[in-house]
Amino acid sequence: MSAAIRAVIDAKKPQWVEPAMLQPAAVYLELSGEDIRRRAFLIDDETHGALCLRPDMTVPAVREAYAQPKTPALVAYDGLVFRRQVPGSERESEFVQIGAEWLGEDAMDVAAEADVIATALAGCRAARVEPRLKLGDTAVLAGFVAALGLQDPWPQRVLRALTRSGGLAALRAEKPAALEEDGAGLAEAMAAAPAEHTEAMLRDMMAHARITPVGDRPIVEIAQRLRLRGRLAAAAPPSAAQFALLDELTHIDSADGFARASKLLSSKVLSDAAPAKAALDVAKARIDALGALPADFAFAPGLGRNLAYYDGFVFELEAPKLGVRASLGGGGRYDGLARALWPAEKKPPKALRAAGFALRPQRLAGVAR
Amino acid sequence: MSLVLAIPSKGRLQEQAAAYFADCGLKLSQSGGARLYSARIPALPDVEVRMLSAGAIASALRDGAVHAGVVGEDGLREADPGLARTILVKPLGFGPADLVVAVPQGWLDVTSMRDLAEVAALHRARTGQRLRVATKYLVQAQSFLDAHGVGDYRLVESLGATEGAPAAGDADIVVDITTTGQTLVENHLRPIADGVILKSQAQLAASRALAWDAEAHAAFAKLLDVIEARGRAQAHRLLRVAPGPDGPEPMIARAAELGCTLSSAVEGALLELYCPAEKVFTACAALQNLFGGAIGVFECDFLFERPNLTHQAFLAALTRVG
Numbered sequence: 001m002s003a004a005i006r007a008v009i010d011a012k013k014p015q016w017v018e019p020a021m022l023q024p025a026a027v028y029l030e031l032s033g034e035d036i037r038r039r040a041f042l043i044d045d046e047t048h049g050a051l052c053l054r055p056d057m058t059v060p061a062v063r064e065a066y067a068q069p070k071t072p073a074l075v076a077y078d079g080l081v082f083r084r085q086v087p088g089s090e091r092e093s094e095f096v097q098i099g100a101e102w103l104g105e106d107a108m109d110v111a112a113e114a115d116v117i118a119t120a121l122a123g124c125r126a127a128r129v130e131p132r133l134k135l136g137d138t139a140v141l142a143g144f145v146a147a148l149g150l151q152d153p154w155p156q157r158v159l160r161a162l163t164r165s166g167g168l169a170a171l172r173a174e175k176p177a178a179l180e181e182d183g184a185g186l187a188e189a190m191a192a193a194p195a196e197h198t199e200a201m202l203r204d205m206m207a208h209a210r211i212t213p214v215g216d217r218p219i220v221e222i223a224q225r226l227r228l229r230g231r232l233a234a235a236a237p238p239s240a241a242q243f244a245l246l247d248e249l250t251h252i253d254s255a256d257g258f259a260r261a262s263k264l265l266s267s268k269v270l271s272d273a274a275p276a277k278a279a280l281d282v283a284k285a286r287i288d289a290l291g292a293l294p295a296d297f298a299f300a301p302g303l304g305r306n307l308a309y310y311d312g313f314v315f316e317l318e319a320p321k322l323g324v325r326a327s328l329g330g331g332g333r334y335d336g337l338a339r340a341l342w343p344a345e346k347k348p349p350k351a352l353r354a355a356g357f358a359l360r361p362q363r364l365a366g367v368a369r
Numbered sequence: 370m371s372l373v374l375a376i377p378s379k380g381r382l383q384e385q386a387a388a389y390f391a392d393c394g395l396k397l398s399q400s401g402g403a404r405l406y407s408a409r410i411p412a413l414p415d416v417e418v419r420m421l422s423a424g425a426i427a428s429a430l431r432d433g434a435v436h437a438g439v440v441g442e443d444g445l446r447e448a449d450p451g452l453a454r455t456i457l458v459k460p461l462g463f464g465p466a467d468l469v470v471a472v473p474q475g476w477l478d479v480t481s482m483r484d485l486a487e488v489a490a491l492h493r494a495r496t497g498q499r500l501r502v503a504t505k506y507l508v509q510a511q512s513f514l515d516a517h518g519v520g521d522y523r524l525v526e527s528l529g530a531t532e533g534a535p536a537a538g539d540a541d542i543v544v545d546i547t548t549t550g551q552t553l554v555e556n557h558l559r560p561i562a563d564g565v566i567l568k569s570q571a572q573l574a575a576s577r578a579l580a581w582d583a584e585a586h587a588a589f590a591k592l593l594d595v596i597e598a599r600g601r602a603q604a605h606r607l608l609r610v611a612p613g614p615d616g617p618e619p620m621i622a623r624a625a626e627l628g629c630t631l632s633s634a635v636e637g638a639l640l641e642l643y644c645p646a647e648k649v650f651t652a653c654a655a656l657q658n659l660f661g662g663a664i665g666v667f668e669c670d671f672l673f674e675r676p677n678l679t680h681q682a683f684l685a686a687l688t689r690v691g
Contacts, residue, residue: 029499029523030498030499030523033499033520033521033522033523034511034514034515034522034523034524035515037511153487156487156490157487160486160487160490160518160520161518163520164518164520167518170518174483186477187478202477205477206475206477211474211475211557212474212475212557213473213475213557214473214474214475214535214536214556214557214558215473215535215536215538215541216538217473217475217476217488217492217541218495219475221488221491221495222475222476222477222478225478225484225487225488225491226477226478229478340497
């Protein structure tokens with residue numbers, strides 16, 4: 001089973017890597033936040049700082065690749081990963097991941113992205129499994145948010161709300177920015193003053209109020225945010241209809257998902273559909289580049305938005321009959337993660353591109369049987 | 370097996386707990402140096418008192434090493450997130466402390482958790498690092514920050530003085546306990562208005578993680594009866610009222626309307642009523658209007674009553690599954 005999947009990857013001529021089981025926990029804490037404490041096995045070690053049993057292979061493999069003088073274009077791996085599970089969970093706390101990561105320093109087009117998905121699909125088929133393919137794209141969400149034509153700082157707020165489950169509903173339920181709160185007068189004064197004076201204004205004010213600055217947050221950022229707050233009262237939040245559109249978009253998850261998302265382009269609540277259309281065009285080109293789609297295919301633009309990992313296309317391969325263990329693997333594009341993993345002491349290339357996938361051969365074997 | 374009750378062994382909480390029990394007529398007697406960290410309550414011979422540090426009490430309750438204990442709710446929620454294995458039996462009215470999110474005073478643009486979420490995102494975009502939050506309360510800090518949409522942060526476990534971490538450059542903000550806010554001010558920090566994670570106070574808490582036998586149950590019931598009786602006594606006054614020529618009935622009816630409970634009504638004798646302390650003078654005036662006899666008002670030391678609702682709630686929580 002594993003050999004058949006490895007053979008599929010081998011055809012792409014990767015460099016196989018065998019990263020250490022123990023990885024620095026700090027890398028994962030920075031990437032995934034405190035939630036990783038719930039999901040990974042952390043070990044406190046006095047000499048090495050906090051370590052963790054690798055909860056995935058992507059991060060260790062990319063670090064291994066970037067540690068080399070010349071970054072290999074494709075790295076592959078086959079190894080155990082470890083995840084903490086709540087007591088009584090049916091999910092596995094250790095399992096094998098076989099996968100590959102494409103690492104580039106210049107453009108990675110939709111054909112290259114489609115090749116990532118196609119290789120993952122071929123891996124499943126080599127294991128004699130025809131999975132469901134669920135495909136999403138975080139750029140489609142971003143495109144629709146841009147198309148709403150919201151005033152600053154609403155686009156950023158909406159995008160941030162989209163990255164957590166229930167975030168959109170929480171944002172929608174928020175009371176309008178209450179400028180009557182403390183500091184309202186200050187915010188209005190800052191918003192009214194010329195931008196180049198605001199920092200000095202704030203410094204003066206803090207000196208008069210005998211506020212001792214603590215920490216290294218730049219005072220200019222505080223001034224900018226105060227200006228923004230002064231303007232936030234003026235900026236209209238998304239309308240109920242705009243929230244409804246985003247809600248509908250993130251809930252699309254079906255074979256005709258692409259058509260449903262496209263239909264939203266003609267919605268009257270978009271101020272300029274162009275950014276959304278551009279993003280959907282790219283998504284369409286990627287789907288077309290895949291050629292023959294699996295019989296069980298779904299387009300789900302909301303997929304992966306909760307995973308800070310991915311910042312482009314994202315896909316999951318599933319065997320629905322397995323219930324909570326339905327996921328057979330997945331992958332996507334993660335340029336931001338790649339930038340975060342580039343070693344600080346090495347001069348970074350102009351651009352870092354990265355995409356990859358990982359499969360779970362043990363679950364695949366269970367389905368094939 | 371007797372009931373094992375843990376109370377704080379040092380600091381302000383120890384003094385307040387000892388004073389609280391003494392006020393209930395449950396003076397602790399330390400058994401003369403032989404075992405420094407155990408004590409007895411002569412009035413309740415079936416209770417074995419263990420003196421432990423506050424943190425140790427929270428984990429002893431969680432692990433079922435003691436039946437009950439006096440402990441700050443903040444520490445309890447940290448040791449047993451979601452309170453799966455411990456029961457808050459009764460708030461004791463001392464040891465107030467707020468668990469708060471505090472930021473540098475100079476962050477004039479941050480007055481809400483929403484602001485903090487944005488500042489954390491900006492911080493990460495600018496530095497590539499998450500905002501560092503110093504705290505001893507890892508569990509509660511995480512669930513509160515997550516619930517408020519603050520994503521771009523990282524906890525830094527502090528062992529010593531948490532409030533000093535931002536000034537020392539070890540963290541950007543803190544999640545910490547504050548009573549008067551003075552320590553925060555001294556460290557140039559300010560709590561965020563909607564950043565109160567928990568309004569904590571000392572609690573009498575019980576453990577679900579051990580088997581309670583009949584003896585422990587009986588001792589705990591007795592302890593709760595005394596505590597409740599003391600609390601009720603402080604909230605009530607005993608009125609002795611001369612019944613009028615029409616007999617006690619009109620008086621009893623009027624007293625019931627006024628929220629008083631009847632203690633005794635013996636034909637021809639003084640009527641005895643327990644009246645909520647804050648209504649004493651209203652009640653006296655109303656009763657005197659019925660019949661102008663003398664009314665005596667007395668404080669009580671204890672006022673025992675059944676059912677003991679606190680004890681019933683404890684029993685229900687103990688037997689609840691999951």
